[in-house]
Amino acid sequence: MYRTAIVVGNVVAQRAIFKKIQQRRIVSQLSRSMVSRLDPLDWALICELCGNARMPYKELAKKFNISDNTVKNRINNLRQRGVIRRFGVCVSFETFGAENVVGFITTDGSENVIELMKQIVSKPMVVEIYRTSDRRYEYHAIVLGASETLGLKRFLSELDGVTNVEMRPVFFLFPNKPPNYVLNTRGKRVTFTREQLRVLKSLAENDSRLPVSQIAQYTGFTPRRVRKILRDLEESGGIHFPVYYDVFALGDMEYRMRICYDEAQTTGQDIIMGLHEKYPELFWWASITTNEPIIDVGLIIDRPGKGPPIAAEIKAADYTESVEDFVSYPRVVHGINRLNAHLWDLINEAGL
Numbered sequence: 001m002y003r004t005a006i007v008v009g010n011v012v013a014q015r016a017i018f019k020k021i022q023q024r025r026i027v028s029q030l031s032r033s034m035v036s037r038l039d040p041l042d043w044a045l046i047c048e049l050c051g052n053a054r055m056p057y058k059e060l061a062k063k064f065n066i067s068d069n070t071v072k073n074r075i076n077n078l079r080q081r082g083v084i085r086r087f088g089v090c091v092s093f094e095t096f097g098a099e100n101v102v103g104f105i106t107t108d109g110s111e112n113v114i115e116l117m118k119q120i121v122s123k124p125m126v127v128e129i130y131r132t133s134d135r136r137y138e139y140h141a142i143v144l145g146a147s148e149t150l151g152l153k154r155f156l157s158e159l160d161g162v163t164n165v166e167m168r169p170v171f172f173l174f175p176n177k178p179p180n181y182v183l184n185t186r187g188k189r190v191t192f193t194r195e196q197l198r199v200l201k202s203l204a205e206n207d208s209r210l211p212v213s214q215i216a217q218y219t220g221f222t223p224r225r226v227r228k229i230l231r232d233l234e235e236s237g238g239i240h241f242p243v244y245y246d247v248f249a250l251g252d253m254e255y256r257m258r259i260c261y262d263e264a265q266t267t268g269q270d271i272i273m274g275l276h277e278k279y280p281e282l283f284w285w286a287s288i289t290t291n292e293p294i295i296d297v298g299l300i301i302d303r304p305g306k307g308p309p310i311a312a313e314i315k316a317a318d319y320t321e322s323v324e325d326f327v328s329y330p331r332v333v334h335g336i337n338r339l340n341a342h343l344w345d346l347i348n349e350a351g352l
Contacts, residue, residue: 037250037302038083041066042074046084049075049243051178052234053087053208082249087208088242089200090339091346092187095238098142098338100183101149102287102296103167105137111161119159125152125338130328132256138328142338168294170287173269175276182240182336183285190238194350195221199229200239201347204340208241239343242336247284247300254284255299255307257314258324260292265319268295279310293321 038046044064049055057071064071078084093099107116113131120129120139125148129139139156143149149167156165172183179185192200202218203210210218215226233239248254261271268288275297276283282299289295301307304327311325 037252038247042078042083045071045074046078046243046245047177049087050174050181050245052180053241053243054230054234078245083245083247085244085246088244088336088340089203089208089343090182090240090242090336091343092182092185092190092238092240093142093339094186094189096142096144096339096342097189098144099149100140100170100172100287101143101152101167102138102140102170103165104132105139105156105162105166106164107135107137107161108163109135109161111159116159116161120156123152123155124341127336127338130254132326132328138256142336168292169290170296171290173272173286173288174284175273175286176280176283180237180240182242182339185237187240188237190236192233192238192346194352195219195225196229196233197347197350197352199226199233200343201352203241204343204347240339244336252300252302253304254328255282255301255304255310256326256328257297257299257307257311259295259297259314260321260323261295261319262321263293268293271295271314271319272297275310275314282306282310 041064045060048060048063057068057075060071061068075084105120117129117131117137120126120137123141125141125143127140127142129137131137141152143152153165153167156162174181174184177184180187198219199215199221202215206214206218212223212226212230215221215230216223219226221229234241259271261268272286272288272295275286279299282301284298284300286295286297299307299310307325307327311323314320315323
């Protein structure tokens with residue numbers, strides 16, 4: 001049965017996970033953060049910007065011991081190639097009071113694949129949908145409360161050709177990204193001031209990397225005041241400045257594993273951290289089901305043959321009960337639009 005909220009124990013466990021991740025982090029990310037067709041430095045820059053898209057070029061340059069111009073040129077090139085789509089702004093999960101759910105949709109095979117996926121992603125709570133086999137799809141949604149969750153499941157069940165819908169609550173892990181990345185933390189519940197909302201509006205309408213001087217022009221505040229507001233927002237835990245990126249823009253694909261494990265022998269956190277440490281150049285993300293011993297792992301590969309040997313290794317482990325693996329394609333992605341939309345609701349309610 002679906003739980004409307006992650007229990008306190010899981011929140012505490014999640015904090016412990018990120019403490020462990022921080023302790024295990026290697027100083028040089030360039031040797032550990034790599035996607036097949038992305039230059040290691042490009043991927044390392046993306047990962048850092050996921051924690052704070054407003055991070056100054058100078059700070060990034062110092063972190064990776066490169067010049068400011070190198071950082072600027074790299075980021076501009078990633079935008080031109082379609083890898084970096086935009087620099088955004090959104091509220092925290094805690095501010096919105098939302099939860100992550102994922103699940104599988106099974107069909108009878110009579111559907112038009114793309115049309116069905118577009119129908120599903122038309123619901124504002126659906127973040128993405130992708131096909132895992134001829135008659136199976138997986139989705140990720142951000143839901144608000146039990147009634148909305150049940151409404152989404154009913155909607156999916158009533159679509160033409162759909163024969164079964166699964167839904168389970170999860171929390172995500174991106175070990176290669178900072179703990180404050182929007183999908184790595186619930187953040188804090190925050191009430192924004194009118195001044196903060198004016199600054200956030202200028203960023204939401206334009207780009208979260210908008211210079212302080214331009215924010216000052218939009219809001220009428222002094223640059224000094226803008227810097228103070230931005231600093232308060234970043235420290236509040238109620239807002240995120242993520243970078244929205246497409247790791248598939250250069251032709252890579254996602255290899256997925258759904259792992260059911262024996263809780264008496266290990267934890268989902270340990271399996272994930274083990275995979276991340278062993279395959280840092282492939283590891284993208286993972287999620288842990290909050291009420292079942294199930295984890296999902298996403299790896300980025302440049303050819304299908306790279307995935308099965310890893311799945312075979314997991315299947316052979318003593319703690320494994322079952323492994324389902326597949327390459328996900330095609331996919332329809334909307335990004336974290338639910339959290340963006342809630343920010344706009346707050347801005348509109350303030351009459352800005």
